[in-house]
Amino acid sequence: MILVSGGxxxxxxxxxxxxxxxxxxxxxxxxxxxxxxxxxxNDVSPRQGDVRDSRTLAPAMEGxxxxxxxxxxxxxxxxxxxxxxxxxxxxxxxxxNQVDAAKAAGVRRFVYISGVGAGREAEKHWFRYKWExxxxxxxxxxxx
Numbered sequence: 044m045i046l047v048s049g050g051x052x053x054x055x056x057x058x059x060x061x062x063x064x065x066x067x068x069x070x071x072x073x074x075x076x077x078x079x080x081x082x083x084x085n086d087v088s089p090r091q092g093d094v095r096d097s098r099t100l101a102p103a104m105e106g107x108x109x110x111x112x113x114x115x116x117x118x119x120x121x122x123x124x125x126x127x128x129x130x131x132x133x134x135x136x137x138x139x140n141q142v143d144a145a146k147a148a149g150v151r152r153f154v155y156i157s158g159v160g161a162g163r164e165a166e167k168h169w170f171r172y173k174w175e176x177x178x179x180x181x182x183x184x185x186x187x
Contacts, residue, residue: 044068044069044088045067045070045108045110046071046090047062047069048110048114049072049112049115050087051079051082052113052114052115054113055111055114058111059071070107071088072091072100072103073092076089076091091103094114094136094137095132095133095136095137096140097140101148104144104147107148107150108150109152109153110152112141112154112155114133114137114138
């Protein structure tokens, strides 16, 4: 099974649709199970969880072989520190939480997608957090 985290978003939902078209078994991770069902239909296994809360990720990873991380927070690129919707919390720490949960669940592959790019020395902090998150997922791939 392939889990698309952020599967109800713009990029994530396109990935889900393509995987379904190819006949893959697909699950989608999101904060709201009903939203997952409404957006993606009954051919997708909804997995409720929040990448900012590592405790919610272990159940979502059960039976998963591959994770495609296409997570983005609501209103991106405008951060909401009050609600915890920041690049640091979602892109960096959220990726680390997912990688840890995926490792613990025995997930074979972790694919990290960025619609904006990534760069260690980038001027914008969101590129830097994507870069750091990329490093986390690269370490997971090389150890698994």
